[in-house]
Amino acid sequence: MRVEDTVAAGEIRGRGLSRVFKIRLSQSRSLKETILRREVPRTRDLWALRDVDVDIHPGEAFGIVGRNGSGKSTLLKLFAGIFAPSTGVLEVGGRVGSLIEIGAGFHPDFTGVENVYLNSAIYGLKRSYVDEHLDEIIEFAELEPFKDVPVRTYSSGMYMRLGFSVAMHIQPDVLLLDEVLTVGDEAFQQKCFGRIWDFKRAGGTIVFVSHDAGSVERICDRAVMLDHGRVIEEGAAGEVVRAYHRRLVRRPSDAAGRARHAANGRCRVHEVRAVAGDGSIRDRFTEGEPMALEVWLYSEQGVEGVRVTVGIRDASGTPVGSQTAEDVLLRPERLERLRLNLPGLPMREGRFFVDVGVGSHDGDAELAAAERALELSVFSHDASGAGPIRLGGTWQLPGVDGAG
Amino acid sequence: MAVNVSVKKAGLPSLRWLTGYTELLRTMFLREVRARYKRSALGLIWSIVYPLTMMGVYTLIFAVLWKTTNGIPHYPLFVLSGLVVWGFFQAAVQVGTGAPLGSADLIKKVWFPRELVVTAVVLSQTISIGVMLVILIPIDLVVVPETAKTFALAVPIVGALVCLTLGLGWLLSVLNVFFRDVEHLLAVLFLPWFFLTPVLYALEQLPGAASHPWVIHLLRYGNPVTPYVEGMRAVILEGVVPGAPVLVYIFVVGPALALVGLWVVQRYADRLAIEL
Numbered sequence: 001m002r003v004e005d006t007v008a009a010g011e012i013r014g015r016g017l018s019r020v021f022k023i024r025l026s027q028s029r030s031l032k033e034t035i036l037r038r039e040v041p042r043t044r045d046l047w048a049l050r051d052v053d054v055d056i057h058p059g060e061a062f063g064i065v066g067r068n069g070s071g072k073s074t075l076l077k078l079f080a081g082i083f084a085p086s087t088g089v090l091e092v093g094g095r096v097g098s099l100i101e102i103g104a105g106f107h108p109d110f111t112g113v114e115n116v117y118l119n120s121a122i123y124g125l126k127r128s129y130v131d132e133h134l135d136e137i138i139e140f141a142e143l144e145p146f147k148d149v150p151v152r153t154y155s156s157g158m159y160m161r162l163g164f165s166v167a168m169h170i171q172p173d174v175l176l177l178d179e180v181l182t183v184g185d186e187a188f189q190q191k192c193f194g195r196i197w198d199f200k201r202a203g204g205t206i207v208f209v210s211h212d213a214g215s216v217e218r219i220c221d222r223a224v225m226l227d228h229g230r231v232i233e234e235g236a237a238g239e240v241v242r243a244y245h246r247r248l249v250r251r252p253s254d255a256a257g258r259a260r261h262a263a264n265g266r267c268r269v270h271e272v273r274a275v276a277g278d279g280s281i282r283d284r285f286t287e288g289e290p291m292a293l294e295v296w297l298y299s300e301q302g303v304e305g306v307r308v309t310v311g312i313r314d315a316s317g318t319p320v321g322s323q324t325a326e327d328v329l330l331r332p333e334r335l336e337r338l339r340l341n342l343p344g345l346p347m348r349e350g351r352f353f354v355d356v357g358v359g360s361h362d363g364d365a366e367l368a369a370a371e372r373a374l375e376l377s378v379f380s381h382d383a384s385g386a387g388p389i390r391l392g393g394t395w396q397l398p399g400v401d402g403a404g
Numbered sequence: 405m406a407v408n409v410s411v412k413k414a415g416l417p418s419l420r421w422l423t424g425y426t427e428l429l430r431t432m433f434l435r436e437v438r439a440r441y442k443r444s445a446l447g448l449i450w451s452i453v454y455p456l457t458m459m460g461v462y463t464l465i466f467a468v469l470w471k472t473t474n475g476i477p478h479y480p481l482f483v484l485s486g487l488v489v490w491g492f493f494q495a496a497v498q499v500g501t502g503a504p505l506g507s508a509d510l511i512k513k514v515w516f517p518r519e520l521v522v523t524a525v526v527l528s529q530t531i532s533i534g535v536m537l538v539i540l541i542p543i544d545l546v547v548v549p550e551t552a553k554t555f556a557l558a559v560p561i562v563g564a565l566v567c568l569t570l571g572l573g574w575l576l577s578v579l580n581v582f583f584r585d586v587e588h589l590l591a592v593l594f595l596p597w598f599f600l601t602p603v604l605y606a607l608e609q610l611p612g613a614a615s616h617p618w619v620i621h622l623l624r625y626g627n628p629v630t631p632y633v634e635g636m637r638a639v640i641l642e643g644v645v646p647g648a649p650v651l652v653y654i655f656v657v658g659p660a661l662a663l664v665g666l667w668v669v670q671r672y673a674d675r676l677a678i679e680l
Binding site: 021029030031032034077080081082083084098100105106107108109110114117118119121122124125126127 | 425427428430431432435439506507509510511512513514515516579582583584585586589674677678
């Protein structure tokens with residue numbers, strides 16, 4: 001199979017793309033052992049992508065959403081040419097800049113400057129062009145003091161900044177982005193978003209992969225949702241993201257869209273709210289504050305043995321934690337209140353979302369779900385801490401007496 | 405420019421990477437040269453001092469004390485001409501084999517012809533053999549004036565040797581990605597391999613050579629480095645053109661192995677990004 005006419009710069013066209021990986025079952029990576037034990041390396045086929053058709057037009061921002069292992073990254077790597085599809089035809093027009101798994105692909109032993117030259121050469125740029133733009137690239141990445149240090153000593157934020165800066169300066173027609181914006185400080189993220197917008201306005205094609213469906217919605221025009229390597233939803237970014245969210249709250253990934261229909265209208269999440277220690281209803285809390293999450297459910301018919309799961313995710317969609325109540329009884333045509341008491345709010349700082357899922361006791365049928373039913377802002381009063389959760393604990397320090 | 409990434413069938417080895425990616429090869433090569441010769445403590449000096457020291461040691465042991473070198477004229481130069489070839493071969497194959505692991509991050513995230521990684525490090529090793537030959541050849545010219553007629557042949561021999569090294573480097577580097585102990589097995593293998601290669605001795609000069617002719621044959625043609633050592637020694641030290649079998653071996657086996665290695669790298673290019 002061959003696509004006859006070639007694609008324009010910035011266009012991506014794929015037909016029937018599949019990719020199989022051979023997963024090695026034997027643990028041994030040693031030639032000596034393999035020979036001594038005379039074991040034939042056994043492999044199992046894993047289809048990361050199955051029969052995907054894709055058309056991305058020049059100047060379009062295209063999102064790919066899906067859970068871990070759904071094939072998002074594999075598709076992106078096909079676009080980047082890192083490996084070829086096992087079957088199907090893929091054509092990518094023009095120069096492709098990629099930021100996959102943070103960083104444009106650096107040699108750890110090379111210095112920042114050397115990596116800029118290396119990367120530019122990979123993208124086929126002349127040395128003279130890099131000479132001219134080197135200062136600009138380093139400056140954008142805010143790495144002037146570290147430019148002659150091997151990048152293996154860089155922090156992940158510095159690594160990402162350099163990668164982003166290089167990728168933006170190689171004048172790509174297509175920019176492949178994979179979760180990059182989740183690294184680095186907020187100021188630099190804003191700068192990146194600004195650059196991405198400029199790039200898009202100038203007619204560049206963007207392919208953006210993320211679990212953070214919110215930023216997919218913000219950046220992208222169109223999107224696809226992948227599941228087990230297949231496209232299961234395709235269309236305007238907002239709609240695909242909403243479909244993705246609906247899917248996320250369903251706990252078993254495959255189990256039954258069938259059951260969902262049957263459950264429809266029978267049961268719903270009426271309201272989710274956060275109650276502070278003093279009884280007031282709020283959506284802003286400080287870290288460690290006692291609070292309760294109230295879930296109000298309504299059911300037309302009486303149901304027994306219901307499971308109700310309350311999950312909290314951070315702004316990027318990463319789960320922070322969840323709690324499940326088993327064996328809940330819902331009486332017919334009544335608003336039932338469930339209350340999850342949290343003696344101390346475990347999150348430290350940031351925006352968080354509360355999801356609620358209601359399912360039958362065996363987990364097969366979904367009765368109701370509410371994605372992002374509640375948004376919480378948590379503020380920290382301790383500037384010395386870091387990260388999404390409050391570590392807590394008490395210190396035991398070397399005493400003046402014991403230190404000797 | 406449109407990139408057509410469709411299913412790659414393993415065809416003949418392609419040389420398009422040589423023409424399309426000269427800038428990249430140059431960047432990688434220059435960087436490798438800088439790291440190896442400029443940044444390391446002794447740099448280029450080390451790559452000259454080391455073989456000279458070894459020459460001194462071997463001469464002291466085998467020529468002065470043990471006196472086992474009867475019949476070999478100019479033993480120090482004899483040893484040095486062998487060490488130049490062997491030293492390049494060993495160092496280049498060893499660093500070439502490990503090269504893709506060092507560039508794993510690069511290989512996993514961007515596409516470029518994978519053969520370049522090994523090529524750059526192997527080529528960077530040619531600097532030391534080049535410098536050694538520049539020092540050694542004038543000395544040989546003074547000591548053995550007949551070499552004036554033959555020393556220029558060193559250039560094509562080095563060319564074929566680079567092919568041999570590239571070929572082995574490509575092959576072993578792919579194997580090393582699948583089996584991570586190849587690098588270490590190789591390091592262990594190099595010591596016996598060195599003694600099986602006529603660097604410290606000449607095959608014919610060995611007392612037992614006449615009674616074991618087939619062993620001599622096996623050592624000469626079964627060990628791909630031997631013809632290069634003997635060929636190089638013939639043209640820069642003895643002032644003779646090597647015999648036809650050795651010449652044919654040099655200029656057929658090296659390039660042939662390079663093609664096989666290239667085919668293997670291109671055949672497994674896809675898997676490298678996954679296995680790394």
